[in-house]
Amino acid sequence: MNPYNPIIHDRRSIRLKGYDYSQTNLYFITICCDNKICRFGKIVDNEMLLNNYGKIAFEAWAKTPNLRPQVELDVFIVMPNHIHAILKINDNPSMGELPSPNNTTIDGKHYEINDRRGVLHTPYIMIDDKQSPLRSPSQTLGAIVRGYKSSVTKQLGLIGFKAKLWQANYYEHIIRNEDSYQTLTEYVINNPLKWIDDKFYRP
Numbered sequence: 001m002n003p004y005n006p007i008i009h010d011r012r013s014i015r016l017k018g019y020d021y022s023q024t025n026l027y028f029i030t031i032c033c034d035n036k037i038c039r040f041g042k043i044v045d046n047e048m049l050l051n052n053y054g055k056i057a058f059e060a061w062a063k064t065p066n067l068r069p070q071v072e073l074d075v076f077i078v079m080p081n082h083i084h085a086i087l088k089i090n091d092n093p094s095m096g097e098l099p100s101p102n103n104t105t106i107d108g109k110h111y112e113i114n115d116r117r118g119v120l121h122t123p124y125i126m127i128d129d130k131q132s133p134l135r136s137p138s139q140t141l142g143a144i145v146r147g148y149k150s151s152v153t154k155q156l157g158l159i160g161f162k163a164k165l166w167q168a169n170y171y172e173h174i175i176r177n178e179d180s181y182q183t184l185t186e187y188v189i190n191n192p193l194k195w196i197d198d199k200f201y202r203p
Contacts, residue, residue, distance in 0.1 A: 024088075024089055024090055025088070025089060025174055025175070025176075026074070026086060026087070026088050026174075026175035026181060027086070027087055027088075027089065027141055027172055027173065027174060027175060028084070028085070028086050028172065028173040028175055028184045029083075029084070029085050029086075029087070029141070029145065029170055029171065029172050029173075030082055030083070030084050030170065030171040030172075031082060031083045031085075031145060031148070031149065031166065031167075031170045031171075032081065032082040032166070032167040032170070032171075032200065033081040033082060033165060033166060033167065034163075034164045034165060034166055034167050035167075036081045036082070036167075036200055036202055037081055037202070038080035038081045038202050039053050039054075039080070039081060039165065040053050040054030040057050040078050040079065040080055040081070041053075041054040041078070041080055042080055043079075043080065043192050043195040046192050046193045046195075047192055048077060048078065048079060048080070048192050050078060052159070053156055053161065054078050054080075056152060056155045056156060057078045057083065057152050058078045060148060060151045060152045060155065061073070061076055061078070061083065061085060061148060064087075064144065064147075064148060067147065068139075068144060068147075070089055070090050070139060071087055071088070071089060071090075071144060072087065072088040072090060073085070073086075073087050074086035074087060074088065074185070075185055075188045075189060076188065077188060077191060077192070079191060079192070079195070079198075079200065080195075080202070081200055081202055082200050084187075084188050084191065085188075086175070086181070086184060086185065086188065087144070089139070089141065089144075141172060145170050149165075149166045152165065152166075153165050153166065
């Protein structure tokens with residue numbers, strides 16, 4: 001396993017050239033609050049406690065498959081200032097067999113990804129969520145993220161939130177095999193346990 005390299009793992013980059021982000025695959029995404037401000041709650045005794053904003057963020061993500069039937073949700077968590085999620089887009093059955101999503105709930109909770117320094121053996125890519133897709137805009141990963149961010153922003157606005165909520169871009173990682181899937185799933189589940197060491201940590 002390669003050591004964690006902040007230059008590689010946190011680099012800003014355009015979308016992976018030539019890759020169709022509407023095709024069937026498993027994806028890991030991280031969506032951050034603007035300036036990493038903690039908007040969604042706090043970690044207490046190694047567990048994430050959602051405030052009202054966090055509950056809205058959680059429920060909006062959970063409802064994604066109702067709005068986009070091509071999407072299957074896997075493990076995810078709303079952290080104080082970011083969200084980690086694994087999802088599957090089912091739009092191209094010719095892609096072949098993929099790692100099977102693990103829909104088992106652990107202790108009745110959904111979890112996120114911690115910063116285990118070296119757990120990501122392939123780079124993050126930070127992509128602009130306003131980029132034009134290669135195929136139908138409603139089917140791409142970027143469209144899914146844009147729709148989610150917009151929904152949460154509108155709902156928070158209805159209860160008086162006026163500040164900028166989201167960072168403009170988001171991080172994504174294409175999950176290409178079972179080992180990567182298992183590694184990222186553990187990364188999500190263990191995140192609250194190591195919040196103080198997380199690169200997104202804010203006191």
